[in-house]
Amino acid sequence: MSTIKNYPRSFSHIGITVPRIREAVKFYSEVMGWYIIMEPSKVEKESDTAIGQMCIDVFGDDWNYFEIAHMSTSDGIGIELFSFPNGDKEAPEFRPFHTGLFHFCVQDPNIEELTKKIVKHGGKQRMPIREYYPNEKPYKMVYVQDPFGIVFEIYSHSYELTYSSGAYTG
Incomplete structure (x- = not known):
């Protein structure tokens, strides 16, 4: 039996x-508060460049152009925003029981303030802010959605601290 160590990949x-x-x-x-790395720009279908061919490989032939913007979180995680003119413009149905992605999560120590800001700017709060470990750890979470219907979660503390035992000693 070999002992090959798998290292976690970064996001x-x-x-x-x-x-x-x-x-x-x-x-x-x-x-x-995400940084804008690249303002929205138009990508047209063409096969003369590596980017053009890659887009055809990914999206197939049933498109003429789309818009893309690149953003980044404070810890360097990239956010690629896409907008397709022939795409569905309705908010996606929330389907957490079906295979696939159903949310992403961001972290903010002032979860209440960020939630209010999201609602003020057209988003929704999907549940009350809850404590993960009442009387043990001051860790909170909430599910929200942006004005476009995309559901995401907010944690008050890091993923590792939230789920590891002994990570908080008050």
Whole structure:
């Protein structure tokens, strides 16, 4: 039996399709504080460049152009926003019991303030803010959604601290 060590891979970025890219960039930069790395730009279908061919490989032939913007969180995680003119503009149905991604999570020590800001800018609070370990750890969480219907979660503390035992001693 070999003992090959698997090391955890780091998270690079997530791609999110939105109905109106400029509104999404504004929301995510003003409300979430994410950095704009590349303003929204148009990508047209063509096979003369590596990027053009890659987009055809990924999206197939049933498109002519789309818009893309690149953003980043404070810890360097990339956010790719996509907007397709022929795509569905309705909020996605929340389907957590079906295979696939159903949320992402951000971290903010002032979970209450961020939740209010999201609601003020057209998003929704999907549940009350809850404590994960009442009387043990002051760790909170809440599910929200952006103005486009994309569901995400907010933690008050890091993922590792939230789920590890003995990580908080009051």
